[in-house]
Structures are given as C-alpha cells and as structure tokens.
Amino acid sequence: MAKGDRFVNQIADIHTDYTKWYTDVCLKSELCDYGPVKGTMVFRPYGYAIWERIQAEADKRFKAHGVSNAYFPMLIPQSFLMREAEHVEGFAPEVATVTHVGNTELAEKLVLRPTSETIIGNMYAKWIESYRDLPLKLNQWANVVRWEKTTRPFLRTSEFLWQEGHTVFATPEEADNDALTMLDVYKELANDVLAMPVLTGRKSEKEKFAGAVATYGMEAMMKDGKSLQAGTTHFLGDNFAKAFDIKFLDKDGAHKYVYQASWGISTRLIGAVIMAHGDERGLCLPPPVAPVQAVIIPIGAAKNPDVSVKAAEIKATLEKADVRVTLDDRDQSPGFKFNHWELRGVPVRIELGARDLESGVVTVARRDTSEKFTMPIADVVKNLPKLLKDIAKAMYDKANKFTSEHIARVNSLDEMSAALDGGNFCDAYWCGDRECEDKIKNLYSASSRVFNADQSDVGEHTCVCCGKKAKHRIYFARAY
Amino acid sequence: MAKGDRFVNQIADIHTDYTKWYTDVCLKSELCDYGPVKGTMVFRPYGYAIWERIQAEADKRFKAHGVSNAYFPMLIPQSFLMREAEHVEGFAPEVATVTHVGNTELAEKLVLRPTSETIIGNMYAKWIESYRDLPLKLNQWANVVRWEKTTRPFLRTSEFLWQEGHTVFATPEEADNDALTMLDVYKELANDVLAMPVLTGRKSEKEKFAGAVATYGMEAMMKDGKSLQAGTTHFLGDNFAKAFDIKFLDKDGAHKYVYQASWGISTRLIGAVIMAHGDERGLCLPPPVAPVQAVIIPIGAAKNPDVSVKAAEIKATLEKADVRVTLDDRDQSPGFKFNHWELRGVPVRIELGARDLESGVVTVARRDTSEKFTMPIADVVKNLPKLLKDIAKAMYDKANKFTSEHIARVNSLDEMSAALDGGNFCDAYWCGDRECEDKIKNLYSASSRVFNADQSDVGEHTCVCCGKKAKHRIYFARAY
Numbered sequence: 001m002a003k004g005d006r007f008v009n010q011i012a013d014i015h016t017d018y019t020k021w022y023t024d025v026c027l028k029s030e031l032c033d034y035g036p037v038k039g040t041m042v043f044r045p046y047g048y049a050i051w052e053r054i055q056a057e058a059d060k061r062f063k064a065h066g067v068s069n070a071y072f073p074m075l076i077p078q079s080f081l082m083r084e085a086e087h088v089e090g091f092a093p094e095v096a097t098v099t100h101v102g103n104t105e106l107a108e109k110l111v112l113r114p115t116s117e118t119i120i121g122n123m124y125a126k127w128i129e130s131y132r133d134l135p136l137k138l139n140q141w142a143n144v145v146r147w148e149k150t151t152r153p154f155l156r157t158s159e160f161l162w163q164e165g166h167t168v169f170a171t172p173e174e175a176d177n178d179a180l181t182m183l184d185v186y187k188e189l190a191n192d193v194l195a196m197p198v199l200t201g202r203k204s205e206k207e208k209f210a211g212a213v214a215t216y217g218m219e220a221m222m223k224d225g226k227s228l229q230a231g232t233t234h235f236l237g238d239n240f241a242k243a244f245d246i247k248f249l250d251k252d253g254a255h256k257y258v259y260q261a262s263w264g265i266s267t268r269l270i271g272a273v274i275m276a277h278g279d280e281r282g283l284c285l286p287p288p289v290a291p292v293q294a295v296i297i298p299i300g301a302a303k304n305p306d307v308s309v310k311a312a313e314i315k316a317t318l319e320k321a322d323v324r325v326t327l328d329d330r331d332q333s334p335g336f337k338f339n340h341w342e343l344r345g346v347p348v349r350i351e352l353g354a355r356d357l358e359s360g361v362v363t364v365a366r367r368d369t370s371e372k373f374t375m376p377i378a379d380v381v382k383n384l385p386k387l388l389k390d391i392a393k394a395m396y397d398k399a400n401k402f403t404s405e406h407i408a409r410v411n412s413l414d415e416m417s418a419a420l421d422g423g424n425f426c427d428a429y430w431c432g433d434r435e436c437e438d439k440i441k442n443l444y445s446a447s448s449r450v451f452n453a454d455q456s457d458v459g460e461h462t463c464v465c466c467g468k469k470a471k472h473r474i475y476f477a478r479a480y
Numbered sequence: 481m482a483k484g485d486r487f488v489n490q491i492a493d494i495h496t497d498y499t500k501w502y503t504d505v506c507l508k509s510e511l512c513d514y515g516p517v518k519g520t521m522v523f524r525p526y527g528y529a530i531w532e533r534i535q536a537e538a539d540k541r542f543k544a545h546g547v548s549n550a551y552f553p554m555l556i557p558q559s560f561l562m563r564e565a566e567h568v569e570g571f572a573p574e575v576a577t578v579t580h581v582g583n584t585e586l587a588e589k590l591v592l593r594p595t596s597e598t599i600i601g602n603m604y605a606k607w608i609e610s611y612r613d614l615p616l617k618l619n620q621w622a623n624v625v626r627w628e629k630t631t632r633p634f635l636r637t638s639e640f641l642w643q644e645g646h647t648v649f650a651t652p653e654e655a656d657n658d659a660l661t662m663l664d665v666y667k668e669l670a671n672d673v674l675a676m677p678v679l680t681g682r683k684s685e686k687e688k689f690a691g692a693v694a695t696y697g698m699e700a701m702m703k704d705g706k707s708l709q710a711g712t713t714h715f716l717g718d719n720f721a722k723a724f725d726i727k728f729l730d731k732d733g734a735h736k737y738v739y740q741a742s743w744g745i746s747t748r749l750i751g752a753v754i755m756a757h758g759d760e761r762g763l764c765l766p767p768p769v770a771p772v773q774a775v776i777i778p779i780g781a782a783k784n785p786d787v788s789v790k791a792a793e794i795k796a797t798l799e800k801a802d803v804r805v806t807l808d809d810r811d812q813s814p815g816f817k818f819n820h821w822e823l824r825g826v827p828v829r830i831e832l833g834a835r836d837l838e839s840g841v842v843t844v845a846r847r848d849t850s851e852k853f854t855m856p857i858a859d860v861v862k863n864l865p866k867l868l869k870d871i872a873k874a875m876y877d878k879a880n881k882f883t884s885e886h887i888a889r890v891n892s893l894d895e896m897s898a899a900l901d902g903g904n905f906c907d908a909y910w911c912g913d914r915e916c917e918d919k920i921k922n923l924y925s926a927s928s929r930v931f932n933a934d935q936s937d938v939g940e941h942t943c944v945c946c947g948k949k950a951k952h953r954i955y956f957a958r959a960y
Contacts, residue, residue, distance in 0.1 A: 068525035093582040101627040102573040147581040314664035
C-alpha cells in the first residue's frame with residue numbers, strides 16, 4: 001500500500017463517534033452532499049442510483065398488487081390542510097408556503113405538499129361515483145417538503161423523495177387490510193432487497209400519522225441500537241372521506257363514505273442501509289441495491305498488458321450476465337482502489353494480477369465478511385450471481401442476529417434505562433397511557449415503536465412505567 | 481351497437497374545433513384532470529403510464545451516453561437566480577416564491593426551481609477540481625414550476641415533469657457538441673418511440689433559452705399545422721461557470737472556467753403525441769408508449785363460455801411475449817368497448833366471437849388505419865410484436881408525409897400569411913434581425929422555430945419580411 005493510501009478515505013470511528021461516522025460515510029462515499037439551503041441535500045449519482053434500485057424493486061411489487069402510478073400537483077391550497085383537524089395540527093408547523101409568483105401575491109396561499117392525502121382526496125371525490133370504481137389503488141413517486149429543525153442527510157431533510165400510495169375501498173375492513181398488506185410488502189422489500197430485518201406492527205396513538213385511525217410501521221435496528229422508522233402504512237378510516245366528501249353509490253343504492261389507506265417509504269431507506277450494514281471501513285451495500293456489485297481491479301497491468309485485456313474480458317462477460325460491474329483501471333495504487341471501493345460498500349472485489357493470470361484464477365474479496373479466495377477465471381460468470389445472493393443472505397442473517405441480540409425484555413424503568421444505554425430495543429409491557437410514553441420520552445429519550453406481534457401474555461403483566469395492568473406488549477427504543 | 485353507445489365518449493370534432501377536441505381527448509380518455517389550483521393538472525394513471533414509458537426509453541438512451549442520474553433540491557435561494565443576468569430576466573416573472581414555513585418568515589426567500597442551472601452550478605463549483613473530473617454528465621428527473629398565465633393540459637401547466645441534463649466540459653467545442661448530440665438522441669426518441677417526425681436545428685437569439693449561448697430545438701408538427709417545441713438543448717458557454725465560479729485545474733496547470741450544456745424534454749411530449757397522431761375518434765398511441773398495446777374483446781361470451789376461456793388464454797400468451805394486453809370482459813356491449821378503447825388510442829383490438837372461435841381465428845383491428853382482418857389464433861402471439869412494429873412505422877410515415885405536405889416555401893409576407901392560415905410551417909429566408917421576427921409575430925402570431933438544416937443557398941435570397949439580404953433559412957410557424 002502506497003504511503004498515504006489508508007488515509008485518503010478516512011472516516012470517523014464507528015465505535016466511538018457513530019454520528020460523525022454516519023456523516024463521513026454519506027459525504028466521503030459521495031452518496032450525497034449538503035444543498036445551499038440549510039436542511040436540504042443533494043443526491044449524488046452514487047446515492048441516487050441506490051434510490052433507483054429501491055424504486056424499481058418497490059414499483060414492481062406495487063404493480064403486482066394492482067396499484068397504478070399517477071401524479072398530483074405539489075402545490076396544495078392551504079385551506080385543504082385545514083379540513084382534517086388532526087392532519088393540519090400535525091403538519092402545519094413544518095409546512096412551506098408559497099405566497100408570490102413574480103411580484104404578484106397569490107389570492108390563496110399554497111403549501112408544498114408534506115404528504116398528499118388532501119389533494120388526492122379532493123380528486124377522488126370527483127372521480128369516484130359508484131362501487132364499480134372501487135377499489136382504487138394509486139401511488140405517486142414524488143418529492144415532499146417538511147421543514148424540520150434538526151436535519152441529517154437521508155434521515156431528515158426539508159425535501160425528500162418518497163412514494164405515497166393512496167387506496168380507496170368500500171369497507172373499513174378492506175382498507176385496514178390494505179394497510180397491513182402493504183406493510184408486508186415493505187417488510188419483504190426490506191428483507192429481500194435491503195437485507196434488513198424489521199419489526200412490524202401497529203403504532204401507539206401518540207406515534208400515529210396525523211389523520212389516521214391506525215398507523216402500522218416497520219422499524220429497523222441501526223448498529224447503535226437506535227430504531228429507524230423505515231416505512232409506515234395507515235388505515236385512514238373515513239376521516240379524509242368526510243373531510244373531502246368522497247362518497248360512492250353502493251350496490252344497495254345508498255351513498256356511502258369510502259374508507260382509505262395510505263402508505264409510504266422514502267429515501268430514508270438509504271440512511272437505514274448505511275446504518276444497518278456499514279462498518280469501520282464505510283458502506284456495506286446489499287447486492288440487490290448496490291449500484292456497483294463487483295469491481296475488477298487489475299494489478300500490475302502497466303507491466304503486463306495481458307492483465308488489462310483479461311480484466312476487460314471478465315467485465316464484458318459479467319455485464320452480459322447482468323452483473324453491475326466496474327473495471328477500475330485508473331492510474332492509482334491497488335491500495336487506493338481497495339479503500340475507494342470498500343468505503344463505497346461494493347459487495348465483491350475481483351483482483352487480477354500477473355500471477356493470477358498465469359494460474360488462470362482471480363482473487364475474490366467479499367466486502368461483508370472480508371473473506372478472500374481464489375476462483376478460476378472460467379467460473380467467475382457462473383459463480384458471481386450466486387455469490388451475490390449468498391452475500392445478501394449473509395448480510396440479512398448478520399443483521400438479524402444483531403437485532404435479536406439487542407432486544408432486551410425489561411420489567412422496570414431501571415432495566416429500560418440500562419438496556420437503552422447498552423444499545424438495545426426494549427421489549428416491554430405498557431398500560432397504554434400517553435402519560436407513560438411521555439415520561440419514558442422525557443427520562444430516556446425513547447419512544448414506543450410498534451406493538452409486539454405476540455400479545456398473548458399481556459394480561460399477566462404490568463406497565464413497565466406505572467405498574468398498572470398492562471394493555472400492550474410494545475417495543476420502546478431511541479429512534480432516528 | 482346499443483343505443484347511446486356512440487355518444488358515451490363524444491368528443492368535439494377535430495376538424496372544426498381542434499382546441500376543444502384536444503381538451504376532450506385529454507379528459508375523456510382519462511389521461512389527466514385539472515388540479516384544484518388554476519393552471520395545475522393531475523396525471524391520471526393512463527397519462528402517467530405514457531410518461532413512464534417515455535422516461536424508461538429516454539433514461540436508457542441517456543445512460544448509454546454516459547449520463548448518471550442525480551437529484552438536486554427544488555428550493556433555490558432567490559439570489560442564485562440573480563447571478564446570471566439573462567437567466568433572471570427570463571424566469572423571474574413566472575417564478576413561485578416560498579416566504580414562510582409554518583408561521584415563521586424565512587431569512588432568505590426561496591424559489592421553486594423553474595430549471596436548475598443555478599443550483600446545479602453551485603454544486604458543480606464545489607465538486608469540480610481538475611480536468612480529471614471532466615466531463616461530468618448528470619441528469620435529473622424532476623418537477624419544475626413556471627407560473628404561466630395561459631395554461632393547457634400537458635402543454636403549459638404551472639408545474640410539469642421533465643428531465644434536465646447538465647453536462648460540463650473542458651472546452652466550448654465539447655459542450656456545444658454535447659448539445660447537438662443530445663438533440664440527436666431526442667430526435668431518435670421522437671422518431672422511434674413516439675413515431676413523430678421532428679425538425680431539428682438551432683433557434684434564433686429571440687427564441688433561445690435565457691442564459692444560453694445557443695439553443696437547439698426539435699419541433700413537431702401538430703395536425704392543425706402548428707408547431708410544438710418538443711425538446712431543447714442548450715450550449716451554455718461559460719455563462720453559468722462565470723456566474724457560479726466553476727473552474728477546473730487544467731493539464732497545463734492553469735485554472736479555467738468550464739463549458740456547459742443543458743437539455744430537457746418534458747411531459748409536453750404527451751401533448752405532442754396526442755396532437756400528432758390523434759383523430760376524430762380520439763387518441764392514437766404509438767405502440768412503444770401505449771400503456772395498453774392490445775385489447776381483447778370477447779363477443780357473446782355470456783352465451784359461450786369457451787369464448788372467455790380462449791380470450792384469457794390469448795391474453796396469457798401475449799403477456800408472456802411482453803405485449804401489454806388487456807382483456808375487456810366487462811358487462812358492456814361490444815360497441816361501448818370499441819369506443820372506449822378507440823378513444824384511448826389502443827393500437828390493436830382483438831375481437832373473438834363464437835364464430836371466430838369455430839374457425840380458429842380472431843378479428844384484428846388496427847387503430848391507426850382502421851383495417852380489419854382475421855388472423856389464426858395460433859399465429860397471434862407470433863404476429864403481434866411484428867404488427868406493433870409495423871404500426872409504429874406506419875404512424876411515423878403518415879405523420880412524416882403530413883409534415884412534408886405542410887411545409888410551404890414562402891417568399892413574401894402574403895405567401896406566409898396564406899401558408900400559415902392553411903395550416904403550414906413556412907420555410908423562409910430571413911435577414912436575422914429581431915425586428916422582422918417581432919413583426920411576423922405581431923402580424924401572424926407566428927414565430928421562428930429552428931434554422932433549416934440546409935443553409936446552402938441563403939446568399940441568393942432576401943428576407944421574407946424586409947427584403948434585405950438573407951442570413952438564414954429558417955422555419956416560421958404558429959406554435960404551442
């Protein structure tokens with residue numbers, strides 16, 4: 001390794017300064033940059049390419065569920081937000097308002113969508129006439145604006161990219177079921193595409209979406225033991241139907257309010273991938289979303305042109321097999337290149353030197369395990385797709401083990417405090433009262449995340465906070 | 481045809497009321513709807529699906545040219561716009577401004593991007609250090625806001641969707657060449673994907689982009705003889721480099737300004753498709769962008785369940801062959817369904833009745849030519865992909881013939897007036913003076929579109945307007 005090589009990509013220590021580690025990884029791997037306006041960010045090509053992969057995978061799954069894409073205006077009349085009382089209360093403080101065009105003041109103030117239930121509800125009222133128009137399942141890929149005070153790349157920025165599904169049904173059961181179905185779709189996406197285990201379940205009243213009857217969430221554990229809300233689905237009941245007068249003529253001849261669900265995932269997922277899989281060397285990307293799945297690094301090619309020829313040949317073969325591959329033939333030392341691509345989390349590195357070439361092999365290095373092994377050149381194209389699958393599986397298993405090992409059963413606030421400080425989620429029983437949630441938030445900066453899938457023995461337990469009879473088994477955690 | 485069927489989809493007569501015909505087609509084929517704020521529109525699923533096809537086809541071509549996608553903030557500091565004098569003059573009157581978040585006034589006013597040269601220039605100044613960073617070729621798919629007074633669905637709305645490519649080079653030649661190369665990419669997209677002939681060339685100073693050194697455009701002829709600017713590419717010179725201090729360290733050790741190009745196509749292209757191909761029965765979609773390429777209509781299926789079975793079988797076979805196919809088994813008359821899908825411009829209709837089934841054939845109807853013919857059921861899957869290609873080709877040829885027949889050589893203003901009123905583009909010689917362009921605009925509401933590819937005999941001619949020596953051969957037309 002040439003002098004200085006190891007320091008080129010220097011990032012903060014993940015064990016002692018996780019916050020700076022995260023920012024360093026985001027910026028130095030060129031996933032993103034800060035925008036000129038405070039709280040905004042730029043998605044650089046490497047970060048945006050991850051989002052493109054997530055989009056493609058999610059979009060395919062939505063369409064398989066009978067969802068069509070559409071696009072609604074970003075500018076919403078301010079009055080629309082007011083129609084649903086909880087909704088406006090939840091979003092008004094962070095909404096950006098357009099007042100002027102050129103030098104002319106607008107007759108009605110317009111807000112930049114923080115989410116689109118209202119403007120879509122307004123259109124649904126126009127489009128839906130009878131039971132024949134139901135169910136209606138639309139989704140949009142869009143930018144939204146929520147002016148948050150504290151921002152961090154991917155996790156919380158004043159503008160972010162997301163998809164928002166908005167579905168309409170004749171009955172509350174169907175709408176609630178859709179919220180649960182899409183939660184499963186999100187979970188499968190997190191597991192299979194992001195190699196990320198998630199806890200899914202209903203959220204408390206305090207944590208639910210402003211305007212929903214029920215919110216379901218998926219929570220992923222980051223390597224510091226904090227939780228990241230990685231996606232939510234909402235059963236909206238007839239709240240927006242009543243606010244926007246969305247009715248249908250039912251088979252029985254009666255006009256009835258519709259029931260709705262909405263659901264969203266966002267560019268936050270990129271932050272989740274960084275923090276669920278990253279390590280002291282930087283990013284570690286799951287192969288299904290990695291913009292570059294394999295990098296070929298020729299070694300000593302300057303002295304041996306055959307190395308370059310063979311490297312290019314391997315690249316062409318892998319491209320034909322739909323592996324996203326890059327050949328790094330820059331005039332830099334191998335050490336520089338190793339660091340460069342490790343920082344960027346490329347799953348597989350393929351080294352090819354003169355001696356390898358003589359033996360008809362390459363040296364393959366896995367980013368996730370750091371394992372290195374030789375592979376006959378002739379087998380690379382056959383082995384790589386399977387290796388990438390194995391890596392995705394191993395990354396999931398590793399993250400799943402980490403998550404399981406960092407969920408602590410707690411029976412008292414003292415136990416909770418210790419568990420949180422030790423970087424754990426808390427599996428606890430809770431009376432269901434907002435006061436206890438608020439107290440835990442104030443004491444430990446932790447919030448309730450989702451109800452535990454297993455509620456069977458709740459009756460036998462008492463609230464972790466107040467000692468009253470428990471109503472729910474729920475996860476508490478510090479969260480992003 | 482059942483009573484009333486013909487009137488279900490009634491649209492205005494294309495020959496006597498083209499404007500209403502256009503709006504009727506947009507709304508009644510459910511491509512779009514008006515948004516609640518004046519000048520905004522909603523892309524309904526059928527319209528958005530066309531955009532998704534255009535996006536996929538364009539994105540593929542951009543990437544083949546070494547372009548990567550990225551995403552920049554929508555909110556731009558107002559001061560950025562001011563840095564390039566022509567740019568602010570061009571865009572300021574139609575820019576929407578955000579002044580408040582919640583109840584708090586922002587320290588600096590922010591504008592919603594009308595285009596992103598400024599904010600991207602600001603980032604490029606940070607990212608570009610040396611010649612090794614060049615060329616840099618980024619693109620973003622985004623929404624933009626331009627508050628226009630007169631709006632029409634797809635053609636001119638206060639918010640629209642587009643892509644904007646922003647490329648950076650070391651020399652003016654490379655940047656100008658990129659603008660011309662991308663113009664060719666757009667032309668190929670228009671021809672091969674939208675079956676739409678276009679005239680391409682440089683635009684006059686009056687018509688160029690605010691801030692560009694040169695603008696190149698592609699112009700498509702609509703069926704009323706008006707021109708639609710379907711895409712533009714710009715050579716920006718070092719205008720934005722100077723405004724945003726974008727410099728690179730060249731090989732010779734000197735710091736130099738970069739040279740840039742930018743280029744965009746938008747959801748306007750959907751309007752172009754509607755007006756280039758539509759007819760008295762509504763939309764006529766080119767197969768490459770048609771959300772539904774073939775619709776199967778079973779006839780008399782209620783009396784003969786075998787018809788339904790076979791129709792479903794044909795559908796499954798076509799889906800496997802990647803034909804976008806729909807089976808319309810709704811409880812409606814065949815006439816209703818014929819109208820429904822003709823209005824929506826589906827390229828191929830496949831009818832299957834009991835008698836057809838006995839003979840082992842289907843009846844195939846082409847939307848573009850209205851030809852009907854029988855086809856052995858066994859051949860459908862083999863024939864359809866070729867038929868769809870033939871249709872795209874025939875649609876292009878038809879539009880190309882129409883365009884050729886509606887370009888008039890004019891040598892005087894009287895000839896120009898007559899040609900324009902007859903629904904033609906004018907192929908004219910022009911002195912190059914803004915005064916003549918303005919006069920033609922005032923007299924005939926026509927503007928210069930692009931320079932003719934053939935400038936060989938300009939020296940022998942005089943200006944169509946003032947009679948002075950001609951400097952250019954150029955197209956004048958009324959335009960959308």
